Amino acid sequence: MVGMGMIFDETYRPFFEGRSGRPLYDPEFGVCSVPLAAVATRTGRRADAYRAKAPPNLCEFVSYSSEAAVEQLVDGRVDAVCVATPDDRHFAAAKLALEAGKHVLIEKPSVLKLAELDELQRLAEDNGVLAKVVYHKLLDPDHKKLRTLVADGVLQHVNNGYCSLLEPKSIANSQFAEWITGRNPGTYVAVHYIKLIDFTFGLQLKRVTCTGQRGIVGPADGPTWDSTQLRLIYAYPDGREAAFDVHTSWVTPDNFPGYVEQEVQFRFDNGVWNGHSRKRGVECTVEGATPHSIKNTINNHYNAAVLEPWGERAQRGYGIEVIERFMREAAMVEYGGPLPERAARLAAARTLAYNDLAADRQVVAAVEAMEAILARHAAGTPDCVVDVNGPAGGLVLQVPGQREVEVLYSPAV
Ligand SMILES: NC(=O)c1ccc[n+]([C@@H]2O[C@H](COP(=O)([O-])OP(=O)(O)OC[C@H]3O[C@@H](n4cnc5c(N)ncnc54)[C@H](O)[C@@H]3O)[C@@H](O)[C@H]2O)c1
Numbered sequence: 001m002v003g004m005g006m007i008f009d010e011t012y013r014p015f016f017e018g019r020s021g022r023p024l025y026d027p028e029f030g031v032c033s034v035p036l037a038a039v040a041t042r043t044g045r046r047a048d049a050y051r052a053k054a055p056p057n058l059c060e061f062v063s064y065s066s067e068a069a070v071e072q073l074v075d076g077r078v079d080a081v082c083v084a085t086p087d088d089r090h091f092a093a094a095k096l097a098l099e100a101g102k103h104v105l106i107e108k109p110s111v112l113k114l115a116e117l118d119e120l121q122r123l124a125e126d127n128g129v130l131a132k133v134v135y136h137k138l139l140d141p142d143h144k145k146l147r148t149l150v151a152d153g154v155l156q157h158v159n160n161g162y163c164s165l166l167e168p169k170s171i172a173n174s175q176f177a178e179w180i181t182g183r184n185p186g187t188y189v190a191v192h193y194i195k196l197i198d199f200t201f202g203l204q205l206k207r208v209t210c211t212g213q214r215g216i217v218g219p220a221d222g223p224t225w226d227s228t229q230l231r232l233i234y235a236y237p238d239g240r241e242a243a244f245d246v247h248t249s250w251v252t253p254d255n256f257p258g259y260v261e262q263e264v265q266f267r268f269d270n271g272v273w274n275g276h277s278r279k280r281g282v283e284c285t286v287e288g289a290t291p292h293s294i295k296n297t298i299n300n301h302y303n304a305a306v307l308e309p310w311g312e313r314a315q316r317g318y319g320i321e322v323i324e325r326f327m328r329e330a331a332m333v334e335y336g337g338p339l340p341e342r343a344a345r346l347a348a349a350r351t352l353a354y355n356d357l358a359a360d361r362q363v364v365a366a367v368e369a370m371e372a373i374l375a376r377h378a379a380g381t382p383d384c385v386v387d388v389n390g391p392a393g394g395l396v397l398q399v400p401g402q403r404e405v406e407v408l409y410s411p412a413v
Contacts, residue, residue, distance in 0.1 A: 001039045001061075002070055002093045003084035004046040006175055007107055010303055011136070012082060013050070014315035015323045020057050024328055029335040034327050037078045038062040040069035040093075074100035080330050082323070083107060086179040087187060091116040094131065098123035103130040103330040105323070109191040109367050110360050114395065114409045117364045121357050128346060130333065132326055132355040135195040139318035139325075141301060142275050146266070147200045155273060157236075158201050160243045161266035163193035167250040168259065172217045172226070176250075180217060184225035185250040186210065186370050193246045193264065194232065194366045199354060203234035203242055205362045205413065208369035208386040211377065216251045223378040226251045230370055257296035277301075326355065362388075365395055365413045372397050372408055388413050 001012060016036040023033035036058055039047045044065030051059045064072045070093045074081060081097035083090050083106045091111045097104045098120060110133040111117050124131035137143055149155040167189060172180055198205075210230045218224030227249035234242045252261065262277035278297045290296050298304070303317040329349045336345050353359035369386035376384045376399070386408065387396045395409040 001036060001082050001084070002041075002073065002097075003086075003107075004039055004041050004050060005084065007084050008046075011319040011323055012084065014303070014305075015320050015327075016058060017055060018314065018316075018320065019324070019327075020055060024324070024331055026328065026331070026336075028337065029328075029331045032327075032331040032335060036061045038064065038073045038076050040064045040073040042069075070096050074102055078102060079334070080105065080327065086176070088112060088179070088183070091120070094120055095123065098127055098129060098131060101127045101129055103333070104132065105326045106131070106133050106357075108133060108135050108195070109187060109363065110357055111364060112187065112371060113368050114361065114364050114411075114413065117357060117360060124357065128343070130326075130330055130346070130349055131357040132329070133357060133360055134322055134326075135192065135199075135355065136302070136319045136322040137192045137196055138199055138354050139322050140277065141318070142277070142280070143196055143200070146273055146275065149273075150200055155266075155268045155271045157240075157269040158242050158266050159240075159268065161197075161264065162245045162247070163190075163196070163264045164247040164261060165189040165192060166248065166252040166256075166261040168254045168256060169216075169251050170254050172250040180224060182223040184212060184228050184371070184374055185248040186212070186225070186228035186230050186246070186374070187367050188248070188250070189260075190228065190230050190246040190248045190370070191363060191367060192262075193244075194230075194363045195360075196264070197232065197234075197244050198362050199359075201234070201242070203236060205232060205365060205388045206235045206241065207233040207388065208366055208373070209383070210370045210373045211382060212374060214378075221378075223375070225374060228370070228374065230366070232366055255291050257291045259295050259299070262299075322355075361413055365409070368408055369395055369397070372406070 019034050023031050025031050039061055041047050044063055047063035074097050080103040083093045085093055087109055090106050094104050094106050120131050167185060210228055212225040212228035214220050214222060214225055216226040230246045232244045258278035264275045266273045277299055282298050283296055285296060286294050301317055303319040305315045308314050333345045333349055350356050365388060373384045373386060381399055383400050385398045389412050390396055392405055393407040393410045394413045397406040397408055
């Protein structure tokens with residue numbers, strides 16, 4: 001485990017705890033235990049804090065925290081490496097792990113540039129391992145149903161839509177204070193919906209625009225964004241287009257009734273899909289607790305600590321399920337049959353477009369374009385547009401009113 005911050009605590013920790021003493025089993029790969037073998041963090045403090053409260057059979061992990069922590073971790077006896085550092089530090093850690101021949105699972109967004117994605121893909125191929133990314137919203141039962149209706153032709157031909165994901169101020173002000181300078185909430189959370197759109201509708205990305213607001217997290221003329229509004233234009237093979245607006249923020253008041261606000265609307269030739277991840281069922285009030293330590297509307301599908309009807313305490317949800325899926329895929333590659341057939345099993349695991357890095361190209365392209373547009377905006381030139389796979393290259397930034405273009409990525413996306 002590289003990074004032991006908020007997402008470790010929400011999803012990886014419950015995964016390791018849930019699987020401790022209860023290994024994975026599949027008739028094809030048999031019994032496979034998934035212990036937390038080692039961790040690498042910046043200071044070691046979060047590893048110490050977790051060890052102090054971890055269940056007895058989970059405190060044996062090795063903790064590395066020097067400048068060389070990730071190198072030391074990948075030199076040790078680990079089979080798979082999960083990267084949950086801040087997003088601009090995913091690439092370095094994932095590269096080291098792939099070079100060392102470990103299967104890798106990276107938190108979203110996988111990386112921030114297509115050149116980095118190319119390098120990780122090449123390393124995964126050269127070293128015969130998996131390189132995958134976590135987009136847990138694809139496992140949300142509502143999004144699975146949406147995709148099923150699209151795949152079955154019940155909802156036909158999406159034309160446009162919007163998505164919003166709003167995070168509380170505490171994220172920008174305290175949780176991420178160490179790394180937030182120069183960052184934006186689009187890269188952090190719009191990617192959830194870029195992936196949902198990309199994976200569900202299977203269209204070709206054509207154009208990216210983005211704007212945003214500053215002045216709360218950092219100065220109004222600085223490089224750190226409070227909120228962003230991203231627009232993605234996709235094309236169908238017949239030339240029709242589809243447009244999606246994705247709005248994000250990390251300055252929503254902390255007394256907001258839910259932890260995050262997540263909403264989508266997609267309009268089709270023959271229908272409309274409205275989804276709201278927070279308002280889908282529960283409203284709870286507890287005197288003195290809501291809406292701070294407990295939220296009024298809770299997403300129990302993502303991650304819920306519960307008392308099971310049979311008396312056991314558990315933490316379950318799609319946020320944890322997605323990590324287990326990756327571990328099962330890695331176990332299948334290593335143990336799902338005879339060694340001479342490993343290459344075929346690896347190839348099969350790589351065809352899974354929901355999490356393979358090879359299928360993350362348009363998402364990374366959208367992120368790279370958005371970051372370049374916001375950087376130009378912060379430098380005094382707002383409203384740039386990035387064209388995808390046009391005559392001048394794979395990702396090409398155009399400045400309003402100028403003939404000059406900047407090629408961000410030359411090969412085809
Ligand atoms: N899937 C989701 O919904 C979801 C939710 C939150 C965060 N995330 C993703 O998870 C990642 C981490 O986010 P977080 O909220 O846990 O952040 P965080 O700031 O709470 O924790 C980051 C962790 O990374 C460690 N770290 C930082 N630099 C490091 C380095 N160079 N080497 C080793 N460790 C290092 C820190 O010590 C800390 O333990 C981000 O990529 C984020 O996008 C995903």
